[in-house]
Every structure is written in structure tokens, then in C-alpha cells.
Amino acid sequence: MRREPPQRLADYGPLFFPAGMLIVFFVVPFATMIAVSFFQRQQGGFYTPAFVFDNYARFLTAFFGGVLGFSLFLAIAVAIACVAIGIPFTYLLSRSKRSVQIVWLVALLSVLSLSEVMIGFAWSTLFSRTAGITNLFVWMGLMTQAQALTPSFGAVMTAMTYQAFPYTVLVLYPALVRLDPTLTEAARTLGASPVKAFFTVVVPALRNTILATLIMVFIFALGSYLLPQLLGRPQHWTLSVLITDQAIYQSNMPFAAAMAVFLVLVSLALVGLSLYAGRQKEAK
Amino acid sequence: MIALRRIFFFAVGLFLALPLIVVAGVSVNQRQTLTFPPQGFSLSWYGQIFTDPEWRNALLASLTLAATSALLALLIALPLAWFLWRRVAPWANIFQLLGVAPFTLPPVITALGLLTFWATTGFYGQAWTAVISHGIFFVTLPLVTLSLGFSAIDRSLVEAAATMGADDRTIFRTVVLPLILPYLVSGYAFAFVLSLNEYIVAYMTVGFTMETLPIKIFNALRYGYTPTMAAVTVLFLLVAAVIFGLVARFGDLPKLLGAMAEDK
Numbered sequence: 243m244r245r246e247p248p249q250r251l252a253d254y255g256p257l258f259f260p261a262g263m264l265i266v267f268f269v270v271p272f273a274t275m276i277a278v279s280f281f282q283r284q285q286g287g288f289y290t291p292a293f294v295f296d297n298y299a300r301f302l303t304a305f306f307g308g309v310l311g312f313s314l315f316l317a318i319a320v321a322i323a324c325v326a327i328g329i330p331f332t333y334l335l336s337r338s339k340r341s342v343q344i345v346w347l348v349a350l351l352s353v354l355s356l357s358e359v360m361i362g363f364a365w366s367t368l369f370s371r372t373a374g375i376t377n378l379f380v381w382m383g384l385m386t387q388a389q390a391l392t393p394s395f396g397a398v399m400t401a402m403t404y405q406a407f408p409y410t411v412l413v414l415y416p417a418l419v420r421l422d423p424t425l426t427e428a429a430r431t432l433g434a435s436p437v438k439a440f441f442t443v444v445v446p447a448l449r450n451t452i453l454a455t456l457i458m459v460f461i462f463a464l465g466s467y468l469l470p471q472l473l474g475r476p477q478h479w480t481l482s483v484l485i486t487d488q489a490i491y492q493s494n495m496p497f498a499a500a501m502a503v504f505l506v507l508v509s510l511a512l513v514g515l516s517l518y519a520g521r522q523k524e525a526k
Numbered sequence: 527m528i529a530l531r532r533i534f535f536f537a538v539g540l541f542l543a544l545p546l547i548v549v550a551g552v553s554v555n556q557r558q559t560l561t562f563p564p565q566g567f568s569l570s571w572y573g574q575i576f577t578d579p580e581w582r583n584a585l586l587a588s589l590t591l592a593a594t595s596a597l598l599a600l601l602i603a604l605p606l607a608w609f610l611w612r613r614v615a616p617w618a619n620i621f622q623l624l625g626v627a628p629f630t631l632p633p634v635i636t637a638l639g640l641l642t643f644w645a646t647t648g649f650y651g652q653a654w655t656a657v658i659s660h661g662i663f664f665v666t667l668p669l670v671t672l673s674l675g676f677s678a679i680d681r682s683l684v685e686a687a688a689t690m691g692a693d694d695r696t697i698f699r700t701v702v703l704p705l706i707l708p709y710l711v712s713g714y715a716f717a718f719v720l721s722l723n724e725y726i727v728a729y730m731t732v733g734f735t736m737e738t739l740p741i742k743i744f745n746a747l748r749y750g751y752t753p754t755m756a757a758v759t760v761l762f763l764l765v766a767a768v769i770f771g772l773v774a775r776f777g778d779l780p781k782l783l784g785a786m787a788e789d790k
Binding site for chain 1: 531534535538539541542544545546548549551552560561562601602603605606608609611612613614615618621624625627628630631632633634635636637638639640641642643645646658659661662665719720722723724725726729730733739740741743744747751755756758759762763766767770771774779780783784
């Protein structure tokens, strides 16, 4: 059957339901949110239609700048940590036996789908005084007394790396599976050690993939909202936490919406950049 | 080199498993304390998920939400993927983009958009709004698996059916549907598992009227930790592992994931 352009109205039939649903329940809510970001906030959690930039003006405060700066810093740190571990790991995984790959993929998918609430709970247990890892250190004689490791920046960072790592591997996996094995074989034949072949052949060949993955993981990490709350102190709150806090607990929808619009713009710019990096790869 | 690889795999595996091992240990504590290694052995905390009305209701709410919203996601994705495969209509790709967008952007954005929408339309807090919200949020997953499924169909098969006089409807039912069934099932499975675990969209749409299990755990965390939360975590992990294991058993998981991220 050749693909042909739709001619009669009936040919468009299959499109009606999906298009309708996506427009009504995604495009319209999105537009509503943008509209609300310009609304005027009233006392008591209500807001009235208006067209003011007050909500955006609040971005200029030092507090907001601090939160934004910390969010970006945290997401970059998580992205770098994940990609740094993820590339050698995924490379070795893609060279493993098929059955080994499947076991790892199922495990990674299971961890990836685990609710952020549960990841937060699991790590706060591991970092707690009574059930935590420090008990193991005491038992091994490395520490004299068990202690709690949360709330701290290290705890937030570790848990977010944990959350984003399976995602990183799954983003890298297709590119590494398709990587031509003769590339490394040639390097090995010419006398390079496996580690040297990895750094001088595999990594440069994947430069654009690595950049695109860094950006994808960065956006993924920007979306983390529970781990900073559960494992960090208030100064470790990210933009996502602040948006939720303003929307639900401070009942300041217009300000929350303005921050969300800002977050969309940042994300879209980065998605565009990663698509551009991906295109460069194809062009080569 | 092989030894080095083993050590590296082991280290990554340990990092991924460690919090889960501790949670699994905590979940079998005899008394209501979080200690590791566990004191005594008891499966009563697992039992509590099913016997305690609050936990049971949360479990049922989560399962119902996941089952129905994954179905909705599938119902949106299937005709769209079919249309994009069957027709030449480049402008319709905008809907593909719309289907992938909620999953690519930070989830808090979709959640807030839906919150303002349901609040504006006056349906805020109704249970069915969560079904639609999750259905839209997770439409990406069946959309991606189905696009992959359609692209794998040999068009000459469909052409043969058309030559013999089958109309679109018959072709879809007798040729296309059997071929894409594995992709249909895996798309549903992905959406189901992720909906089961999703927190922020559910919380922002129905958080004050309905408790799914992730919401219930988060609310309970404020009053202290109980082994029941650990039991739920282990249970959910097992459910996900079994479902993804089945997808791998009956489908081609490396291929599915190999092409999935490529479409992003």
C-alpha cells in the first residue's frame, strides 16, 4: 500500500480523537498556564485576569536568582556525574552478551520507573542513623558511631544521580549499540590498550552524542522536585520545588505559572540545542 | 580487562541495589522500627498493604488509575501512529511532537498546566481528571513504541491485502493489528508502570481528594517512617521488574530501547 495524502474528510477520521485530546488537554492547559502567569494575584489564593509583568519581575530578586543558580548547578553536576559513569558502563554493556544486556535493561527500567517518593525514602533510610550505611562503617571499624548523613548536599546529589543514571544509560544505549565495532578493533590491532582505545576512539566518535545526552540528563535532573525536599535543606531547593511550593502551599498560582513558563523556555532552548547537536552527528 | 569490567559492573550494580537492599531489609523488621540489619523477621508489613483500609484504598486507587490512564494513552496513540504511517501529511507530525512534549519537559510543567486547567474549568479534584492527566502525560510511551512497530511493517504485505480487495478497516484488523500487537502491549506496559509510580501530576490534580500510593507514602513520611512504606517500595519494584521482564521475554527489549531513545 502506497502512502498517500488524505483526500476525503473520512481519511482524517483516525486523527480526530488523538488531535482533539492533545489540543484540549495539553495545548489548552499550557495556554491557560501562560495566561495565568500574567494574572494579578489577590489575597486568599485567588487571582484575577490581568496583563501584568509583576510575576516575572520577581525573577530579579536575589532569592530567585539564588534558587535558579543552585538548580542549574545541581542539574549540571548530576548530568556530568551520570554521563561520566554512564558512558563506560553503557559501552561495556553494549559489548556484553545479549542475555546479560537484557537482565541489566530490565533492572535499569525497574529503577527508572521507581517513584521519586520511593527513591527519596530509600536513600533517606540508607543515610539514616538507625538503618543507614554508617552502621556498616561502624561494624567495619571505620567509624566509631553511626550518624545521619541527611539532610545534606551530598545526599541530594547522590540520590539524584541514582535517579538519573538509568535514564542516562537508556539514552546512550542506542548510539553505543550501533557504534561500529571495527573502530576499536582497528585501534587494538594498531597496539592501543582497551582503555586507550576507549578514550582515543570511542569517546571522540561519540562527541555529539555525549553533548546531547548531557543536555537530556540536565533537563531530566531539572525536573527533580522531591529529592531536594526529602534529603536536602531549604537552601537545596530547586526551581521545581519552588514552583510546587508556590502553587500548592503559598497559593500563588500566577508566580508559579511564571516560573514554569521560564522553566519551559530554558528546557526548550536546551532541547533545540540537543537536536542541533544530533543533526551535526548525522551530517558527519 | 575482564576483571576490571566485572569490578565496574559490580560497583554500578551495588550502587543501584544498595538502597533497595536496605529498604528490603527494613521491610521485614518485626517491630515498627526502621533498623538495618532487620530485627526478627516478619512479613506483616506486606500484609498491612492489603489489610489496612488506608493502604489498600491507595493501592486500589493507584492500580485503577494506572490501568485506565494507560488505556487512554493507548487509545490516543494508536490512531495517531496509524494515521502518520498510512498517510502522507507532514503537518500532522505536529501532533507527534505534542505527544512527546509532556514527557520531555520537566514534569512539574505539565502538572502545573493541568492544575490551572482543571481549576479554571471547575473540575479540580475529580478522580477522572487524574485519568485524563496521566493519559496525556504518558501518551509518549505507546506513541513511540507504536511508531516503531508501524515502521517495522513490510508495506508489501498491506499492498497484497489491498490488491485482493480488502478495505482499510479489514487491513487494519487482519494484517496490521497482529503485527503491531507486541508494540501495543509493551506501550501499555510502560505507561502502566510509570503511571503507578507517578507523583507530581497526580498530586497536583487530585492530591487533596484522592491518595495514590506514591502520594500516600509522601503524606505518611511527614509523620515518620514505617516499614509499610518499605514494603510498598519493594512490592512496586517487583511489579516493575516482572512487567519489564515479561516485555523482554515476549518482545525484543534491546531493539525496543535501541529505537526508543532515537526517536526522542
